Amino acid sequence: xxxxxxxxxxxxxPGKLADCSExxxxxxxxxxxxxxxxxxxxxxxxxxxxxxxxxxxGKILNVEKAMQHKIFENEEIKNIYTALGVxxxxxxxxxxxxxxxxxxxKIVIMCDADVDGAHIxxxxxxxxxxxxxxxxxxxxxxxxxxxxxxxxxxxxxxxxWDDDQRDAIIDKLRGNAPRTSVGIQRYKGLxxxxxxxxxxxxxxxxxxxxxQVTIDNAAEADQIFSMLMGDDVPPRxxxxxxxxxxxxxxx
Numbered sequence: 001x002x003x004x005x006x007x008x009x010x011x012x013x014p015g016k017l018a019d020c021s022e023x024x025x026x027x028x029x030x031x032x033x034x035x036x037x038x039x040x041x042x043x044x045x046x047x048x049x050x051x052x053x054x055x056x057x058g059k060i061l062n063v064e065k066a067m068q069h070k071i072f073e074n075e076e077i078k079n080i081y082t083a084l085g086v087x088x089x090x091x092x093x094x095x096x097x098x099x100x101x102x103x104x105x106k107i108v109i110m111c112d113a114d115v116d117g118a119h120i121x122x123x124x125x126x127x128x129x130x131x132x133x134x135x136x137x138x139x140x141x142x143x144x145x146x147x148x149x150x151x152x153x154x155x156x157x158x159x160x161w162d163d164d165q166r167d168a169i170i171d172k173l174r175g176n177a178p179r180t181s182v183g184i185q186r187y188k189g190l191x192x193x194x195x196x197x198x199x200x201x202x203x204x205x206x207x208x209x210x211x212q213v214t215i216d217n218a219a220e221a222d223q224i225f226s227m228l229m230g231d232d233v234p235p236r237x238x239x240x241x242x243x244x245x246x247x248x249x250x251x
Contacts, residue, residue, distance in 0.1 A: 029106030038190035045195030
């Protein structure tokens with residue numbers, strides 16, 4: 001693992017960050033990964049030349065409800081700022097995000113493909129929208145799309161990203177055999193995939209599906225984030241459960 005010198009006030013990079021060896025931000029990408037288990041798998045499966053891994057501990061702070069000083073004191077949030085190489089404040093605008101030394105031009109949020117994963121994605125997106133909106137506006141923020149299922153029959157196997165795709169693949173693999181002849185593995189989390197599977201489905205630029213986060217209507221986005229992450233919990237939970245596949249902003 002190559003550690004590049006930090007741009008953050010002379011302090012070192014976060015200890016959990018597995019950095020890449022490439023130094024050109026235009027070709028570098030960092031994965032913000034849910035949990036140490038998935039982070040470990042991602043570290044094994046990545047291309048170390050241009051892919052960095054930053055594991056996050058559980059659900060990050062809900063910045064919509066926290067006091068600002070608590071946000072900047074939060075260890076996970078400080079680690080994100082440090083890993084990315086950005087800071088708040090310029091000579092012209094004390095609240096602006098200084099992105100001159102941004103270390104990666106692809107910032108990929110990679111969480112489990114379930115309701116909890118969608119909630120964590122929303123927490124991270126809320127943080128970026130409120131405190132790093134410039135990164136979204138400049139097209140640097142993406143969401144990874146891990147598969148939901150691994151389907152196997154004999155030596156043949158395929159991945160599925162939703163239930164309809166799963167059923168179609170089962171029909172294709174089984175031929176004239178019964179549906180039970182096809183083995184179905186439902187991934188409960190990224191940690192259930194081995195490094196090769198995670199690379200093949202979610203991290204390999206030649207095969208993966210990345211969804212770029214955009215903000216077409218800032219006022220509407222502001223209202224949605226306030227509703228999702230504010231004090232009224234039931235509507236937030238209901239929205240995430242109904243829109244887990246779609247609530248990750250624009251693709």
